Amino acid sequence: MSRVRFLSLLFFETPTPRAIVVGSGLAGLSAATRLVSHNVPVRLLERSGKPGGNSMKASSGINGSPTKYQPLSDDAFYSDTIKSAGHAISTMTAHREKLISTLTNSSASAIEWLVESKGIDLSKVAQLGGHTYPRTHRGAGPVPPGASIVTALLNSLKKFNIFQLRTAVTVTKILQKDSRVVGVEYRCENGEHGELHGPVIFASGGFAGDAEGMLSHYRPDLAGFPSTNEARPGTQPLLAEVGAQLLDMNLVQVHPTGFVDPGSVESPVKFLAAEVLRGEGGLLLVDGKRFVNELETREDVTNAITVHPRASEAPVQWNVQIVLDEGVFEAAKSHVDFYLWKGLMKKTTLSELGPTALKSVKEFAKAASGKDLDVFHRTSFANWTLFEPSSNSVVYVGTVTPVVHFTMGGVLINEKSEVLQGDGESIEGIWAAGEVTGGVHGGNRLGGSSLLECVVFGRIAGEEAAKYFREITK
Ligand SMILES: Cc1cc2nc3c(=O)[nH]c(=O)nc-3n(C[C@H](O)[C@H](O)[C@H](O)COP(=O)(O)OP(=O)(O)OC[C@H]3O[C@@H](n4cnc5c(N)ncnc54)[C@H](O)[C@@H]3O)c2cc1C
The missing domain is CATH 3.50.50.60 (FAD/NAD(P)-binding domain)
Structure with a gap:
């Protein structure tokens, strides 16, 4: 034996x-x-x-x-x-x-x-x-x-x-x-x-x-979305077979920011880009433009992302950039150092993001420095300290997309x-x-x-x- x-x-x-x-x-x-x-x-x-x-x-x-x-x-x-x-x-x-x-x-x-x-x-x-x-x-x-x-x-x-x-x-x-x-x-x-x-x-x-299984059954609108969780079948049907009642199966939490890893863009499993990145002052861009108050609820930020055209269908994902300045980086350092090490974010300059992004960041910086400017109703800028951005300003950038996070x-x-x-x-x-x-x-x-x-x-x-x-x- x-x-x-x-x-x-x-x-x-x-x-x-x-x-x-x-x-x-x-x-x-x-x-x-x-x-x-x-x-x-x-x-x-x-x-x-x-x-x-x-x-x-x-x-x-x-x-x-x-x-x-x-x-x-x-x-x-x-x-x-x-x-x-x-x-x-x-x-x-x-x-x-x-x-x-x-x-x-x-x-x-x-x-x-x-x-x-x-x-x-x-x-x-x-x-x-x-x-x-x-x-x-x-x-x-x-x-x-x-x-x-x-x-x-x-x-x-x-x-x-x-x-x-x-x-x-x-x-x-x-x-x-x-x-x-x-x-x-x-x-x-x-x-x-x-x-x-x-x-x-x-x-x-x-x-x-x-x-492709339970999500597409209970939430067809989320079928094919990437997730922070391993891509494995759910097990509630085994319990339903012995008579267990299932409840709230359509209530699913989507997190607006999972990292799209440049080394495996199409992976259905994403690393979570922690809430702290937005909370400490980070901003989000689609095609170089801001489009939402980043401090809104997970659901509202997700909805603001998904009205844009998708970047891919398999998995279903969007091309959103998350941008931090040095002040935000310092405040979220333990997280960002890890993301930099994993290759999920990179340290670069605003020039690499293009002229539209530079314009958006300048507008955001003006509001952050106290100018009376409505930037998608955002009033808290936490640790943002880049008040006069130029194309040489250092930023930390990653690509993110909404991810199914919790059922x-x-x-x-x-x-x-x-x-x-x-x-x-x-x-x-x-x-x-x-x-x-x-x-x-x-x-x-x-x-x-x-x-x-x-x-x-x-x-x-x-x-x-x-x-x-x-x-x-x-
Ligand atoms: C990136 C990320 C960050 C999170 N951060 C937080 C946080 O900070 N605070 C918080 O409260 N929650 C957080 N959550 C949610 C939380 O981690 C999970 O909801 C929770 O850990 C679930 O624990 P569990 O024991 O129910 O299931 P799991 O930890 O998922 O364990 C279930 C196990 O069952 C096994 N299994 C499944 N089916 C079978 C089967 N048929 N036979 C044998 N084994 C099976 C699976 O392989 C798995 O190992 C986070 C989730 C993620 C993905």
């Missing part, structure tokens, strides 16, 4: 009962951590070759309040989330309110758990769009928050011999017996396939990268992370957490609240599945 086959047998066919977690992003890792803390053996199945999912990419941070770094007692987190959810809140209102209060009321303990129990640095707090107060936590060092949280949880899980992770294994079906979920069917990259039995936690992420919709859960059917009854034996679920954010997710939902509902799912595991193995 080959070594691979032997290890595989050990993983899939041991007689010990276990819980199954599908997906190794932050929601799956939070759930698995809770399960092993109750001494429940865990098999974590991950379809990708390496763990971490999109959670690894998160760069702004995780929300929480009050915390030791943001001690303000903050009722506004709940109302900010309701406001950001928009019209969606008018349907299933009581249900959504319960999910949102679970999210916001558990935010303090989520941060405390990560900091005190897992030793993760979350000492920097920033204020993102839509938040009344600063409450988005990240570390003081250079490692982005998603990577530092995921790495810490993975390292701590690896210390438990009852925890086992298998990568390159895709769950293809949920198994039911008498309407109870009893396990999953899986297929490995090497062609091996089979069944694994036990209670199941689904933490398989969103469908923002599924451009608000997914399977309906309750505040116990139980997966619900259309009649509101839970399906026995299965829980879900993270971006695969719907209803927590309504029409628009607040920045920093996705990592939070992964921790809050992931931990709840782990707790509930551990109780169930004890009952069925008594």
Whole structure:
């Protein structure tokens, strides 16, 4: 017997009962951590070759309040989330309110758990769009928050011999017996396939990268758009097959600025050009001309871009330039240095952008220096300091395009992370957490609240599945 086959047998066919977690992003890792803390053996199945999912990419941070770094007692987190959810809140209102209060009321303990129990640095707090107060936590060092949280949880899980992770294994079906979920069917990259039995936690992420599949079904207007997420099929249909209700599937967050990498212009996966570039004073040009107040919401900036002719159909993208001066560069240095290193931005002079761009930047600079000039209603210029631009002025430039970023919709859960059917009854034996679920954010997710939902509902799912595991193995 080959070594691979032997290890595989050990993983899939041991007689010990276990819980199954599908997906190794932050929601799956939070759930698995809770399960092993109750001494429940865990098999974590991950379809990708390496763990971490999109959670690894998160760069702004995780929300929480009050915390030791943001001690303000903050009722506004709940109302900010309701406001950001928009019209969606008018349907299933009581249900959504319960999910949102679970999210916001558990935010303090989520941060405390990560900091005190897992030793993760979350000492920097920033204020993102839509938040009344600063409450988005990240570390003081250079490692982005998603990577530092995921790495810490993975390292701590690896210390438990009852925890086992298998990568390159895709769950293809949920198994039911008498309407109870009893396990999953899986297929490995090497062609091996089979069944694994036990209670199941689904933490398989969103469908923002599924451009030709679920996106084109639920949002045909976004079919073929590039994404910040890996180009992989969404998994909500697997849950729908066992009766889970899907909610808000057409509510999709598009980010106006994903980098078009000059080395792979046609790649469907783009690096996010962080909001901070516009927030610190950057401007956007199409054909050398400004066309929008760059500080408008993601949706408004995206809409202002997409009225222009497309630069390409596959993927569907536009040719927008983002331009920073030295002042903006200094303010966003940690981000921009990385983008320069990756070749996503370059340092150049205004002459390279052509005479129309020079004229636009001169107009912007006049307004920034206090002249009474309406430049698309923009009144804040943050750290822009280039007040007398010339063709020799140094600027930092990249090409950006709107990208599908986050899917608000997914399977309906309750505040116990139980997966619900259309009649509101839970399906026995299965829980879900993270971006695969719907209803927590309504029409628009607040920045920093996705990592939070992964921790809050992931931990709840782990707790509930551990109780169930004890009952069925008594
Ligand atoms: C560039 C970027 C920046 C972001 N920044 C922030 C931020 O600063 N703050 C914030 O709150 N949110 C941010 N987000 C959103 C946030 O990172 C994600 O929504 C969140 O991490 C999702 O976590 P998850 O555990 O639900 O899913 P994921 O982290 O995506 O993990 C799901 C995993 O499940 C696996 N999987 C899927 N289907 C199967 C299957 N059938 N079988 C086996 N495995 C499967 C996938 O391969 C994946 O590894 C950002 C997102 C991106 C893309």
